[in-house]
Amino acid sequence: MINDEATKEFLIESHEGLDQLDREFVALEQDPSARDRIATIFRTVHTIKGTSGFLGYSKLEALTHAGESLLVLLREGSLSLTPSMTSALLVLVDKVRQSLRSIEDHGRESDDAHADLLATLTALRSAPATEQLVAKADVKADKAPVKAENRVIQEPAPREPEVRPPAAVKNEPRAAPSPSVEPAASSSSAVSDGNVRVDVGLLDKLMNLVGELVLARNQILQFGAGNEELAFVGASQRLNLITTELQEQVMRTRMQPIGNVWTKLPRVVRDLAIACGKQVRVEMVGKTTELDRTIIEAIKDPLTHIVRNAVDHGVEMPDVRAAAGKPRTGTLTLRAYHEGGQVNIEIHDDGAGLNLDRIRAKAVERNLVTADRLERMTEYELMQLVFLPGFSTAAQVTNVSGRGVGMDVVKTNIERIGGSVDLSSRFGAGTTLKIRIPLTLAIVPALVVVSAGQRYAIPQTNLLELVRLEGEEARTSVEMVYGAPVFRLRGQLLPLVYLSRALGLGDVKGDSSGATDASLTVNIVVLQANEGQIGLVVDEVRDTEEIVVKPLGKELKGIQVFAGATIMGDGRVALILDVVGLAHHVGVDARSRERAASVRVALNSEAGVSAANRRQTLLLFRIRENATMAIPLSMVARIEEFPRDRLEKAGDSNVVQYRGEVLPLIDLSQRGAAGGALASSLIPIIVYSEGARSVGFIVDGILDVVEEVVVIERCTSQAGILGSVVVQGKVTDMLDVENVIRSQAPWFYQVAAA
């Protein structure tokens, strides 16, 4: 819409300038005496004023002029910055942005003459210095910063809303700019001399060309391998090195520091904090961490949302913080770093943390999880509930957040680009959100599989694990449920999808259910598709490699099973599978599942991760006087204490009445030494549940909950003990729950089987 080069340039420059202004203002507010910041702000505003005047945008010129006039006084030190001035100037920044947008969209300024703001700015210029105190108090009382302009007009008795500054000051700003701005302008142009603005399309083209070069290089290298000519071999090796380096460098041109997205956040936080009456400081670590520009674009909105959430829900009111012994000003820390070919972004607030009780209440109220399931959820599982659609713990709906559109959207958006979101929180101490995203979408690691003689690439972000069944196992492990093949993966049913069949390529090797071939193998690629898992059966699993993702032509866009195509090392094309599309295509659609089920699957995959890390949360308890034992906390439904006199006998075993039912008890402490176990009047009991049945373990004391790297060592043959683990430097026996129940209460599993 804007054909005029000068205007286009003006818009780009001004937008950049305004982004910088946001940052400067917030910094300035914390250190109002920083003259150099005022000077920077002044220069930016002045530049916009100059150019808009030159291009004939008179309203914009008048607006920036008014701001400039105020800034001159601030820069000279004849006025000192007050919060109301900052607010007015920030409103100015917003208005300028609006005008720019209007110019961009309609080619002309909006009709708004900004009379209010002009009056405010003029009034502020003549405001007595004592206003500073008044304003400070006011800003705290008045929660909306935008209102500041109206209020100030009333306070120092407005004169006519004139645009012109008073005569006394008028000459100064006119005279001042020229000497001071000139050197500044030249110094800033010196910076931009080192940079060239390049069209993104050109970069993409470069990237494509480099991809071609890489392929040509590969072919040359193959020739070189069979060539005796030394000069040729030398040249091809040089070509090899240069191509690799060129590829890296061109990739880098598409990278941008994450600081570019963060720039806007301090302003967001500031405005929001004032609106909520909170005090929040933003800290940034790793601003220069680089990401592909497409990813930068994609995380912009989720990041803003998370930050708003953190300020609105996370950080407490100053008084509350003070009462809790924390500094009145909350800290929001943004941290970005590279790790294992991915970028991690952490957003941490030192606020109240998640209130698990409130989450529980909300989950039940919104009917997201059954009460039964809720009881057995671990802390971590409970926290993950906030990612469910329709979940919000904010007690009341503010204009900022709490409408129930939130974390689920954040999660979806991050996952769409192959990332993941993780949340951890400690009640009273704060919340950390960790986002893990790939460096780039253009080149992704992928698993190459073969089905019906063709290679297909599966992006590794979707990949959970590989299962290979051979011989006897291959014949018997795949079971049928109403004609749908399933596989039991660690006790969970995994729906199987035969890739060749899903692609309409018919039954091929290893595909028919009645296979009798002794050498039969079944390769299952376990994939995460939306909320559910599917097991993709392929003929062959090849290697993982980095692939360059290329789009398919328009004529193939309609096939949801493919995300794109790539060129393999041998120069042939391979299709990239879109796992979500594939699941949809074969009808394994997550949306049809219950929400609760989706949580469970998400949690299961998390359990898989923690198993891989072998970190477990253990509950430590004591039996007899000095024997410490451990049980994984995930197996503990709850811990109860019963007065001794409530224990009853049913047959030959102990029971207790528990929630209207009879809870059978197994006395762990009696094993070995009988007496003295029930001496105390309150008896701690660990409740273990499976399905609707529960059993309680009588112990002599609950000691602690610890998180440990669990490596179970079998150094005992004693029944009921799984092995030993080292917990906090001490050897601790691990309770073998299943075995104990089998020996002490065999009916528990018999009922289950029946």
Place this chain on the structure above:
Amino acid sequence: MSDDVPMPIRQLCTFAVDGLLFGVDVIHVQEVIRSQEMTPVPLAPKVISGLINLRGQIVTALDMRVRLGMAPRPDDQLPTNVVLRHAEGVLSLLVDEIGDVVEVDAAAFEVPPDTLPPSSRAIIDGVYKLKPQLLLLLNTDRAVRVEMHSELKRIDNG
């Protein structure tokens, strides 16, 4: 002069499909290359023969025999790629054999006979009555429009 006024003399790139001679405007033709390794695309309309790697660019290849409703190409006969540029990118037409670039005169032009099968009629603009053989002028825009075509197919089948 002939740049501004369309028609009187056109340069057509010719190729043979199942014994018939077809022509497309040379300005649409990016290049002609010999048979390439083809990656089939499952679930795609039948007319899409697969994907080829054209110097790092992935190009969809359309089988003109299928497009024109002709008998499938014998297995021992390798097709030739006629790579076309069109509004939405690059596409390859798989033809039996490539011919010369010929100059045709508007005087020899005639609209296609009504007796052509409908599948071909939609993509043939007309006929040039050339000396040894008739030359069928292909409408490239319509010839490469796959989505519509495949949809029709689906309706036919359903």
